[in-house]
Amino acid sequence: MGNESRLADLDPKSITREKLVETEGIPLLESTVKNWDSLWGFKARPDDLLISTYPKAGTTWIQEIVDMIQHGGDRQKCARGPIYQRHPFIDLSPPNVPTGVEEAEAMPSPRTLKTHLPVQLLPPSFWEHNCKIIYVARNPKDNAVSYFHFCRMNQGMPEPGNWDQFLEDFLVGKITWGSWFDHVRGWWEAKKRHPILYLFFEDMKEDPAREIRKVAQFLGLQLSDVVLNRTVEHTKFETMKANAMVNYSTLPAFLMDQAVSPFMRKGTVGDWKEHFTVAQSERLDDIYIQKLQGSDLTFRTQLET
Ligand code: PPS
Numbered sequence: 001m002g003n004e005s006r007l008a009d010l011d012p013k014s015i016t017r018e019k020l021v022e023t024e025g026i027p028l029l030e031s032t033v034k035n036w037d038s039l040w041g042f043k044a045r046p047d048d049l050l051i052s053t054y055p056k057a058g059t060t061w062i063q064e065i066v067d068m069i070q071h072g073g074d075r076q077k078c079a080r081g082p083i084y085q086r087h088p089f090i091d092l093s094p095p096n097v098p099t100g101v102e103e104a105e106a107m108p109s110p111r112t113l114k115t116h117l118p119v120q121l122l123p124p125s126f127w128e129h130n131c132k133i134i135y136v137a138r139n140p141k142d143n144a145v146s147y148f149h150f151c152r153m154n155q156g157m158p159e160p161g162n163w164d165q166f167l168e169d170f171l172v173g174k175i176t177w178g179s180w181f182d183h184v185r186g187w188w189e190a191k192k193r194h195p196i197l198y199l200f201f202e203d204m205k206e207d208p209a210r211e212i213r214k215v216a217q218f219l220g221l222q223l224s225d226v227v228l229n230r231t232v233e234h235t236k237f238e239t240m241k242a243n244a245m246v247n248y249s250t251l252p253a254f255l256m257d258q259a260v261s262p263f264m265r266k267g268t269v270g271d272w273k274e275h276f277t278v279a280q281s282e283r284l285d286d287i288y289i290q291k292l293q294g295s296d297l298t299f300r301t302q303l304e305t
Contacts, residue, residue, distance in 0.1 A: 012254040014095055017159050026118055026178040028091075029156075035093035038101050042090060042123035047110040049219070050126055050133045051087065054183040055116050055176070056146035057138035058201040060263075062215070063087050064235050064246050066112055066134065069216050073227035075234055079243075082250045089114040090123075094156070116177045119186035130195060134215065137184045138201035139299040140284060141272030144170045144180070148275075149261040151175075156255060167280055171287055181291035188297045202269050202300045208232050237267035270302045 020027040023036060032039065044050075051066065053059040063083050071077040080086065085103075090113055093099035098106075104113055115122065126133070138146075144167055151160035158176060160166040166175075173179025191198050197218040204211045209232050216223035223231075233239060240246045241264035248256050248263040256263060276284070 011096065012252070015155050015255050018156055020158055020174075020176060024121060026121060027174060027176060028178075029158075029176055031093045031095065032091050035099055035101070038099065039090060039093070040123055042101055042104070042125060044123065044125040044129050044131050045109050045111065046129040046131065048126070048129070048131045049110070049112045050131055051112065051114050052122075052133055052135045052187065053114075053116060054137065054143060054180050056143055056150055058136045058199075058204060059114060059116075060246055060248075061201075061204065061235060061240065062134060062136045062199065063112070063114065064240060065212055065215055065231060066219070068231040068234055069212070069219060069221055069223060069227075070112070073224075073230045073234075075230070078234070079245050081245065082248070083246045084248075087112045087114045091115055091117055118178055118183050119190045127194065132218065133194065133196045134199065134218070135187045135191070135196055136199045136201060136204075137187070137297075137299070139269070139272075139301045140170075140180050140288065141276060141281070141301050142201070142269060144284075145272050145275045146265065147175070149265055150263075153257050153260040153263070154255070155257060163275060164280075167276075167284075171284060179291075181287065185292060185295055185297060188295065200299070202303060205267075205269050206303055208235065237264065240264055241267070269300070272301065 019030045021030045021033040022028070023033050049066065051059060051063055053062075060083055063086075064078065067078045067086060068075075088100045088104040088107060088111070090100040090104055093101070104111060147170065148160055148163055148166045151157045151166065161169075169175045170180065173182065177183065187196065188198060190196060197214065199211055199214070209228055212228060212231050213223060241262070244250055249258060253259065
């Protein structure tokens, strides 16, 4: 995802589209793999909260919800810095700036951290300390579309090619952080053994207040009606799109070119219908059935109106 954290130190020439390198069969950014030992040895602390997602599943949305709940609905406190500084992204290790691991190490507790790692690649210390984890999953069709546009605009991500090529890579898991199918299923299974709150983008869209209450309850934090309503308002798509502390507009265009596609793009359920052919949709459905067979995990690709 390129250099996110130390803007001042960014050199435009250091931003190139990364290569993918496999770790235990999962394609990851080459820079992540170069720093693998330090990531795998990451020292989680018992009071860490980890936000885990497949890329583009609603990470930034849940991050801002969590920050609002943790700060009693104080919008000023949530504006203390861009979201990527408030919550270190441990997978990131771009050249010439502190890695996500180093940023997390420098942060006092309690920390909220972000990862896109598939469950089997999560540093073991998170399991050893029984850290709370919030996972957000999004239906594969909208997730694929969002990821495609993100790879077009983020100049640090591997070149996505055209939509047809990207979707093919998505379906076989030959993209950064691997197969969507394995990711959502792996984390779903892990929920049986660990304290993981597993949320869905579509549920958050359908009834944000209901999902925000679940988050507060999971974190063991009070949530008055005033704070709940303020959090709903503050984390609406339109509000977040206009908020520089969450819309990634603080990053330079040579890294994230929002003229190509904005980070806060559409924020809807069902935009996939504008991209998928009927044949592509059926191909995904077939793979979905095979890959999620025997699991009680289900997704909604549209909401009732
Ligand atoms: S990242 O880069 O993986 O951290 O991206 P991530 O934040 O997971 O995903 C970005 C997509 O989430 C949408 N988004 C929202 N949708 C609805 N409501 C709110 N508040 C919201 N915030 C972010 C964002 O628009 C991206 O989805 P698409 O479909 O591309 O619009």
